[in-house]
Amino acid sequence: MEQPPIIDGHKLAVMLQAGAHWLERHASAVDALNVFPVPDGDTGTNMLLTLKSALAELARAKNDGAGGVAAAAAHGALLGARGNSGVILSQILHGFAQSIGEREQITGSELAQALLAASDAAYRSVSQPVEGTMLTVVRESAQAAMQAADSPTRDVSHVLGVALQAGKTALANTPNLLPVLKQAGVVDAGGQGLVLILEGAHACLEGRILEHASESLGEIRQSWLDSVARAHGQDHGEAWGYCTQFIILQSALSLEEVAERVKAIGTSTLVVGDASAIRVHLHTPDPGAALSFGTSTGTLDAIKVDNMSEQHKALVASRQKRVIAPAVPVVAVAPGAGLAQVFRSLGATEIVSGGQSMNPSTREIADAVEAIPADAVVVLPNNPNVVRACEQVQQLTEKRIEVLPTLTIPQGIAALLALNQEASIDENLTAMRAALESVRTIEITRATRAVTLDGVAVKEGQPICLLDRKLAAAGETVLEAFMSVLDEAGCADGGLLTLYYGENVTEEESRTLAAALQDHVQGLEVEVVWGGQPHYLYIASLEQ
């Protein structure tokens, strides 16, 4: 097959989609590489979601050239960046796009330069770059590409191929650079994610198909979302009802027939797809009728029914609440309904949840910030994987954003307790920073993989205990794991332990654990609070 000498906008878009698709096929495998046996901040998922956000933005590219596509992808990645790896990926795309600039198409040597710019941007975005991570992989790929671009065979495919090869070599070497990888017997997850993206993109460039992927999947999804948004924009809610969406699989009726029938049932109707999968959207006071129609003609998937008047009321209420903001507003990231309540009760202005993965995107955090009518906002990430996404928010707003380095929920709560609306924002930042240092965090979860880390041997599914985010103990039971950590945390003089119990734990179980801990440790007072967080059985603060 003839190798193309250049990459134009269309090709670049398709290459990015192919890279995303190849990553998607392996996302769980990448997640499984996470050295830390705790179930949050999964690299594969985070990188994939970030890349998908990049792709979603392509429909809004300013032009069809390589520069336009790259810029749109970078912007989309910035908005959707989740987790540390997602943020670094967004910076890689940013550097890449900046280097391409306004070019309609890029040559081999321009590709190499863009990869180098991407690598530089990635390194710049990390305050303390560590080798043996995604950074090493992108750097060595870029350096190899630069060398290849010097040679006579400068076509893009060759350059990208050389970059990919160097990336794979660098990835294989990461355990030699980062001891914890060697200990765990894996390569770096972020680096693996990046290699997969490059691999998918390269195969696409060469016209090889690694996998039967629907290249236009991204397109349909974006234009669908746009159509639904338009439908809602035009519907001024004269007849509130239920927003009903579903996909009909193996429909017995044709697309046109389905469209006719749906029009008769509701308003703001949208019907797209083909015989194998038809997407339906409508507003109706009787969602049951719509769903019955669906099941009468095929099988249903992706069913979503929303009460629009409730949604509207909630939207209006939340907008009304935000007419006045406190002097020093705080946005806190809190996974779990109970934790959200705790933060609100202590004075947080807005809560961002981040869902099951506990990692909200930059956009989600930015939305919360924008909703507050104030010039400066303090942000509490409460998770090391969320800090970078919070820091990126500054790029999306004119407001002054101050991200406090809270790495755990207890640190976030301690910082919020130090908040005083009578003091200036700078005085508050000082007090909050000091307060977050005064608390120790204990987290209990079940190990997602068997591993030996820092001398602690862990079996999959076993209760493990982290102290200030470091794996400290494993136990046969939760109580056992807790006890060994309390020893290490130095509870000799007693203190106050606050247990926030998660969604997989009952209040009774928590109180039983609290009583046992109080019995075992002299002078320890234990409080039990509903947290509702996913994954972590208990998050606890230890204060003296």
Add this chain to the structure above:
Amino acid sequence: MAVKIVTDSTADLLPAIAAELDIAVVPLTVYFGEEVLRDGVDITAAEFLARLTTGSIHPRTSQPSPEAFKEVYSSLLAAGHQVVSIHVAAKLSGTMNSALVARQALQAEDKITVIDSTWATMTLGLVAINAAKAARAGKSVQEIVLVSRDVMANLHLIFFCDTLEYLQRGGRIGRAQAFVGGLLNIKPILSLWDAEIHPVERVRTRSRALERLRELAVSFGPVKEFCVLHSGSPQDARSLFDFLGQRYPDATAYFGDLGPVITTHVGPGVVGFGMRSG
């Protein structure tokens, strides 16, 4: 003929100090239901605490009647003295009103100067003490007023409570209302200034609160006088007192109990310091 200092029981002056400096203290009243008790006269701090924590009736407080002031003023005027009467912030109590009514009834505006200290408890005490020392040194009324104003402008009062419940019930919670309603148990650190309670910080444990009080106490620069008072927490208060004594060995220091009226409004388990800097 001399100038005599009068204050009220919310100053929480140790009886020995009041006697030594010849300060007349007009008591406020505490009610347990129908039972009327004069603050510091009919009930001591220790007795009050016992009743507060074990009794079922929640006490209320009330300013002294104008009669109570008339009695004190008339006997001082009869001895030929002039009076400087320094009291708890008008924003916090009607005590000032009673003093002014009494003065008017005696038609003694030229002989009695009434000052709104804008403070309460230990810091009010420090104003009264300094005024009394100036009076003992033979200063005139105008000079004593100037001394008082100078002290009033350089005071700090910070304390922590076990619970905000008492401040809420007594209606003096002021801006500390902001600390109410959190889902976690907290020890609020509060300050009094501009005749209002202000929130300073929330912490989770008493030991952390004490630690913060120490840190805050040394943040005001050179200290001339300080006072540590408490309601039923003598050990915690003593450790703060000793710490400050070591930090400021040249400062005049006072240690004592918060009186019944003040304790009604802040509750048991409170530790605080009042400080004159500058």
